[in-house]
Amino acid sequence: MKLDAKIPSGPIEEKWNNHKFDLKLVNPANKRKYDVIVVGSGLAGASAAATLAELGYNVSCFCFQDSPRRAHSIAAQGGINAAKNYQGDGDSVHRLFYDTVKGGDFRSREANVHRLAEVSVNIIDQCVAQGVPFAREYGGLLDNRSFGGAQVSRTFYAKGQTGQQLLIGAYQALERQIGLGRVKMYTRAEMLELVVDNGRAAGIIVRDLATGEITRHAGHAVLMATGGYGNVFYLSTNAKGSNVTAAYRAYKKGAGFANPCFTQIHPTCIPVSGDYQSKLTLMSESLRNDGRVWAPKNKGDKRAPSQIPDAERDYYLERKYPSYGNLAPRDIASRAAKEACDDGRGVGDTGLGVYLDFRDSIKRLGKHTIQERYGNLFHMYQKITAENPYEMPMRIFPAVHYTMGGLWVDYNLMSTIPGLFVLGEANFSDHGANRLGASALMQGLADGYFVVPSTLSGYLADLPRTSIATDTSEFKKAETEATDRLNQFINIKGKKTVDTFHRELGKIIWDRCGMARNKAGLEKAISQIPALREEFWKNLKINGTGSELNQELERAGRVADFMEFGELMCRDALAREESCGGHFREEHQTEDGEAKRDDENFAHAAVWEYKGDTAIPARHKEQLEFENVKLATRSYK
Amino acid sequence: MKLKLHVWRQKSPKAQGKMTSYDVKQASPDMSFLEMLDVLNEDLAQKGEDPIAFDHDCREGICGSCSMVINGQPHGPEQGTTACQLHMRKFKDGDDIFIEPWRAKAFPVLKDLIVDRGAFDRIIQAGGFVSVNTGGAQDANCIPIPKHNADLAMDAAACIGCGACVAACKNSSAMLFVSAKVSHLALLPQGQPEKTRRVLNMVNQMDKEGFGNCTNQYECEAACPKEISANFIAKMNREYLGASFFSQEE
Amino acid sequence: MSWFKRTLNSSIGGKLIVAVTGLGLVGFIIAHLSGNLLIFVGREALAEYAEGLRKFPAILWALRIGLVGMAVAHIGFTIKLNLANKAARPVGYAKKTYRRATLASRTMVLSGLTLLAYIVYHLLHFTWRTTDAEIAALGPYEVYDMLIIGFSSPAISAFYIIATVLLGMHLSHGISSVFQTLGINNPKYNKLFRCLGPALGTVLALGFITIPVAVMTGFVTR
DSSP states (O other), rough: OOOOOOOOSSSHHHHHHHHHSSSSOOOHHHHTSSSSEEESSHHHHHHHHHHHHHHHEEEEESSSSSSSGGGGGOOOOSOOEEEOOTOOSSOOOHHHHHHHHHHHTSSHHHHHHHHHHHHHHHHHHHHHTTTOOEEEEEEESSSOOOOOTOOSSSSEESSOOHHHHHHHHHHHHHHHHHHTSEEEEEOOOOEEEEEETTTTEEEEEETTTTTTTTTEESEEEEEEEOOGGGGGGSSSSOOOTTTSSHHHHHHHOOOOETTTTEEEEEEEEEEOOTTTTOOOBOOOOGGTTTTEEESSSSSTTOOOOSSSSSSGGEEEHHHHOTTTTTGOHHHHHHHHHHHHTEEEEEEEEOOOOOEEOOOHHHHHHOHHHHHHHHHHHHHHHHHHHOOOTTOOEEEEEEEEEEEEOOOOOOOTSSSSSTTTTEEEGGGGGSTTTTTOOOHHHHHHIIIIIHHHHHHHHHHHHEEEEEEEOOOOOOHHHHHHHHHHHHHHHHHHOOOOOOHHHHHHHHHHHHHSSSBBOOOOHHHHHHHHHHHHHHHHHBBBBSSOSSSSOOHHHHHHHHHHHHHOOOOOOOHHHHHOOSSTTTBHHHHBOOOOOOOOHHHHHOOEEEEEOOSSSSSEEEEEEEEOSSSSSSSOOOOOO | OOEEEEEOOOOTSSOEEEEEEEEEEOOOOOOOOOOOHHHHHHHHHHTTOOOOOOOOSSSOOOOOOOEETTTTTEEOTTTTOOOGGOBGGGGOOTOOOEEEOOOOOTTTTEEETEOOOOHHHHHHHHHHHHOSSSSOOOGGGOOOOOOOHHHHHHHTTTTTOHHHHHHSTOOOOHHHHHHHHEEEETTTTGGGGHHHHHHHHHHHHHTTOOOOOOOOHHHHHOOOOOOTHHHHHHHHHHHHHHHHHSSSOO | OOOHHHHHHHHHHHHHHHHHHHHHHHHHHHHHHHHGGGGGGGGGHHHHHHHTSOOOOHHHHHHHHHHHHHHHHHHHHHHHHHHHHHHOSSSSOOSOHHHHHHHHHHHHHHHHHHHHHOOOHHHHIIIIISSOHHTTOOOOOOOHHHHHHHTTTTHHHHHHHHHHHHHHHHHHHHHHHHHHTOOOTTTTTHHHHHHHHHHHHHHHHHHHHHHHHHTTTTSOOO
């Protein structure tokens, strides 16, 4: 596998501008002759589909939900970063770039991150022009808040529903193009296979989830914006439908998969309450602006939080990281919570929880201000737990939230399969080993609105403008593979339901490849997962048929891919003999328990190449060069 | 807790549906309503019966997928809450619970509790946007917006497009959904250039989809999980009548 | 005029007609009640009022035609909207719970249809005077006596009172709805608008009820 990142030459500030000039263009009259397939309709997918259609390309867009507006980008609460420096507090493109590279623990590609910081300002302009109702100050100008891992206020927000508002903005732009006939939208349509013809991505195989019909779709390029794979853990803050299938199918067709072990555990989620739990709910990181995180100083202290005097509380983030305090980055805050719980100082019935306390800020700012800032989050917390966070501290615990790893892409966002572009959370490029809060929305929209519309023309300009046929042997083969797999699920007629398998897989991954990992555990997982997978293919029980709306069957396909992908993840975690960002290997830590990077041997993206179902995948490296941000130990102390 | 569920079962869009009863033997008060259904579905699947199909995705009350009428109320009895955020502690041991899909001609049932809400997307296609292509937007702070208007626009924009308003309305009217989008954009300077066309086209599409008319009973407002105010309906009426009688739009 | 047709055919346009005609009919009801209450001033005042009405036949007929036109449009558009509403939900719920809808709002069609029947009877009773020989024998301006004869029957009075209560209910929802439908809306006044319907409906209903009650209790006599 050849990994050419195609990073443009020149100083980092000029790379993107120069590159845009160097990229070939497609004549406006010729754009409609190119068919572009967009899979996924979240921030990255919807913004790309809309923008490409505006430019004149012939776009088809696919989502598995009943409407493009439901993609999981909608659930992001806190905000979106942009280097606008409206607050005059010293922010700049360079500082956002610097913070992101440092926040990612030096495992991201500098050139991509700089471009992200550059276009961040255009995103805000674009969204405001679309009518996204960002929070404003009384003078009518935009308001900002601060977020973890930054010492400036650069986060734009719309109450606690920023993701929703940005997605609705992109969705409306997309619907406008659908109405104009420039995008053909397929809802309740799940991509089952990628078709690669003559070494290029040529189309996809899709199942209509309402009718079960399988169809072929051809395009000159395929853009995958299919989100992350957090649901490999079963319990995560992802939507129930979020899955790795599209990305994993592409991997099996030859796309390199980069850094699958880089998963983000979000520090502030509502703790698990029982076995029936189907998902975890996030409480926005913005809460850490005003909430103070603590655990009791004494082990097994079961007193009510209000009965524990200040002297017996351990505000551990403030203690350990005085300069960032409660706004330490996510990986660090999560691990600190785990440490407190491992130490026997966890709270709640399960002992898996710490407090996020608003007592002091309510005293300082008044209940009204807190309500205005976080009212909907408090309300949600109360609905789920039946506890009133105005009166007693929230109980929080880390949960799987975001996956930094993804399909490997070059500077143009193209994977190792020519013509297959990967956008948003589905690619690996911008966040390294840890994503900063409010940066996911930024990346999704940057890729969709600003990056791929430019880089795609550079690829298409060299292609013939004749339409791609769907009756080739490759399409036939891919379709047969997809149908065969579905039939196989139904014909197993075993005893265990798909959710049972998913839970078992999730438990293995969480225990062995969760917040802290070690060699023995990972090796165990690598032997357990194939065994579970084997059982899955022998003992799965799916009711009904493939030619109808069948939600069990949908899940079976997704879980089958998680079963294989989970193993890849553990292999990646095992091979990365260092701790960095969200990847914490117990063997590699400093004396006070902080992550210990190994820049000499691991300052690279690990890219996995599929070698066959029974063969061990090959690990390749893209060496990461740090010319503008000096490699240094991350410190938030 | 033990429960008796009465659920609408319908195999396919054209099939005849009917209410079917199920016993749930072990529900915990801390479960969400959908988790309670998950448990029942696991049970059904294990027994070789077809599990109850229902739309759901984010399960944190924001994607707008979940759509079931619980005991005659869309999303169930708790104010300002989607079905996925409704918890079983709202019910009592031994309760009978009726679960039905959204009922509207414009929302045909696909299977069991799943309906097709494509009509909402088509209404947005008719005008629920600002026609601004990517690139070339002016600096975001060039358009100051009074905080009050921005906040009000946000209140309208909070709509999750779930369709509970339609399900709650005795006329299956979509006025609350449409008015939320019309108001969101009409309250902002960015929405002004297309204001008249937008409201005319969106209302036109809404009527074409076969939604009923508003009879000002405000059941929609009571059922809305985002508590969107029916005042936006008045605003849309004003926008529509103004656009019809006083604009130059044909 | 395509825009005009389109507007009238739209759901909001249809409601506009119902609201505006409803408002016109409310105006008539207020005027009608003000006239009727002259019964408490005396026989002559009422006769003078009745006579005065007919002094300008052109105006009277214009008003009558206007009234009938408004009533026809009000009813016609309501039927049209209502058929559309029924069609919008072909399958109903096995169980339905209301949270906000008032009794008045849920019985608009029922109260409206009852009022229609009542109006026909009312016209036969006092305008065309075909239901009661005693009333028919009176001169056209002897309204005072007509009322006393008319309401001396408890059954007729009861029917009038029931109809008037329904009218009050109909107006309590209808008047507040006018503001909503016309988009007259401001958070500062919305409470007022929402209260105005029930308040005015109650006042008008009580106003009308005083007349049969006064006759029945002997407060007003020949």
